[in-house]
Amino acid sequence: MSLKExxxxxxGFNVIEHEAVLNIYFTASKLKKRADEFFRKFNVTDVQxxxxxxxxxxxxxxxxxxxxxxxxxxxxxxxxxxxxxDRMEKAELVTRNSSDDRRYNIIKMTGKGKKLFGKVEPxxxxxxxxxxxxxxxxxxxxxxxILEKVRSY
Amino acid sequence: MSLKExxxxxxGFNVIEHEAVLNIYFTASKLKKRADEFFRKFNVTDVQxxxxxxxxxxxxxxxxxxxxxxxxxxxxxxxxxxxxxDRMEKAELVTRNSSDDRRYNIIKMTGKGKKLFGKVEPxxxxxxxxxxxxxxxxxxxxxxxILEKVRSY
DNA sequence: AGTTAACTGTTAAGATATATACTATTTATA
DNA sequence: TATAAATAGTATATATCTTAACAGTTAACT
Numbered sequence: 001m002s003l004k005e006x007x008x009x010x011x012g013f014n015v016i017e018h019e020a021v022l023n024i025y026f027t028a029s030k031l032k033k034r035a036d037e038f039f040r041k042f043n044v045t046d047v048q049x050x051x052x053x054x055x056x057x058x059x060x061x062x063x064x065x066x067x068x069x070x071x072x073x074x075x076x077x078x079x080x081x082x083x084x085x086d087r088m089e090k091a092e093l094v095t096r097n098s099s100d101d102r103r104y105n106i107i108k109m110t111g112k113g114k115k116l117f118g119k120v121e122p123x124x125x126x127x128x129x130x131x132x133x134x135x136x137x138x139x140x141x142x143x144x145x146i147l148e149k150v151r152s153y
Numbered sequence: 154m155s156l157k158e159x160x161x162x163x164x165g166f167n168v169i170e171h172e173a174v175l176n177i178y179f180t181a182s183k184l185k186k187r188a189d190e191f192f193r194k195f196n197v198t199d200v201q202x203x204x205x206x207x208x209x210x211x212x213x214x215x216x217x218x219x220x221x222x223x224x225x226x227x228x229x230x231x232x233x234x235x236x237x238x239d240r241m242e243k244a245e246l247v248t249r250n251s252s253d254d255r256r257y258n259i260i261k262m263t264g265k266g267k268k269l270f271g272k273v274e275p276x277x278x279x280x281x282x283x284x285x286x287x288x289x290x291x292x293x294x295x296x297x298x299i300l301e302k303v304r305s306y
Numbered sequence: 307a308g309t310t311a312a313c314t315g316t317t318a319a320g321a322t323a324t325a326t327a328c329t330a331t332t333t334a335t336a
Numbered sequence: 337t338a339t340a341a342a343t344a345g346t347a348t349a350t351a352t353c354t355t356a357a358c359a360g361t362t363a364a365c366t
Contacts, residue, residue, distance in 0.1 A: 001305055007226045009211055017285035018278075020293045021184060027304040028181030031174060036354085045354095047322065058162055068344055075182055080323055081213055082346055087321075088186045103331050103344040125171075132170035134302045140173045143303075146296050149287045151180040152154055189324080198324095221314060233353055235316055240351075256314040256361050301352065 039125055041122050048088055050074060051125070052117045055094070056138070064097065065107035109142050114121075120121070164216050175299070184284070191280055195273050201241055203227060205270045208247070217250065217261035241266075268270070 003009075003023055019127075036046040054073050059065045065073075067081040074081075085107060088094045093113035097106040110118065132140060156162075156176055168199075190201040207226050212218045218226075220234040226232075238260060239248045246266035249257040262270065285293060 003304070004300065006305070007228070008222070009226060016290065016297075017282045018295050020296050021281055022286055023297050023300040024177065024181045024184060026228060028177045030304050033176060045321065053233075061269075066156040066344075069161070069256040073162060075160070075179060075186075077324060078345070084322075091271075094219060101332070105345075128174055129170050132173055132303070134271055137169065137300075139299050140169050142295060143173050143299050144176050146168075146288055146292050147180040150285065150296075151156070151183050152159070219314075230354060237352075254362070258315075279326070279364065
């Protein structure tokens with residue numbers, strides 16, 4: 001089903017450029033919603049899981065990341081990280097630790113966080129692979145290349 | 154610049170499927186932010202402008218749309234439309250009107266809303282065209298086709 | 307007619323996002 | 337060294353989004 005049919009749109013947006021932008025928006029929106037549904041079964045949100053993923057894969061020797069680093073990696077405003085980490089601290093998924101540079105906090109996963117991540121991550125990986133099996137490997141590469149151009153233009 | 158470089162990611166997400174999903178997310182996120190920046194110059198948010206766009210292009214003879222219709226077209230929960238329309242009513246961009254079926258509200262643009270839309274829409278169109286000129290028409294068609302598959306899978 | 311089911315909009319609680327302004331700290335520079 | 341600039345995190349106000357529960361209206365069905 002085309003995007004227009006799906007949304008019940010009857011006319012307008014008939015310029016191809018608009019359609020491309022709309023497609024990016026709505027596809028991302030749907031993927032995000034499906035991912036969030038998945039994560040909520042484990043009592044985390046998609047954004048919170050994103051933090052855990054970054055702490056797992058992106059911190060040097062598991063040494064943690066600062067809020068500013070998380071902010072950059074997630075394309076999210078610094079201010080938003082504060083409350084996000086507040087909630088994750090409350091849920092005992094991460095801790096704030098002081099560093100040499102006293103402007104920084106170092107965010108690390110707790111044991112509980114690591115355990116949850118270890119359980120959920122492989123399942124999520126399967127979900128992504130399944131979802132993307134809708135298109136061939138070649139198309140995936142094309143998609144990545146095209147979006148890269150759009151994004152960095 | 155590749156997505157990984159841009160975000161300062163050092164490893165992980167190295168499976169192509171993950172990259173494709175990440176690319177969709179982040180491209181959409183960037184486009185959304187850029188659009189929102191643009192609209193805020195005119196004291197509307199991107200979501201509010203989306204409502205106006207639908208009221209302009211999608212309502213029968215300018216007869217307005219119900220909140221449920223807007224909800225479906227925007228892939229947004231009904232509950233969210235309530236507060237969205239509240240704010241737009243307050244800003245005098247739209248009005249709620251009663252209908253024969255007393256379950257429905259009919260949302261219409263005010264004169265002020267129409268005037269603003271007439272001013273902003275062509276400028277936004279230019280922005281989209283410019284943004285999408287990063288890729289060729291053929292690539293735009295490919296993009297649309299590929300995302301359509303991913304979305305409806 | 308009367309009951310049930312479906313639909314619309316609202317409300318409430320909570321999460322995520324923005325911008326702006328502020329404090330504290332560190333770095334750069336005159 | 338002293339001042340200015342940059343950086344990190346927080347506080348606040350506002351917007352958007354989710355789910356769940358609820359009330360009123362309409363449609364379907366016995």
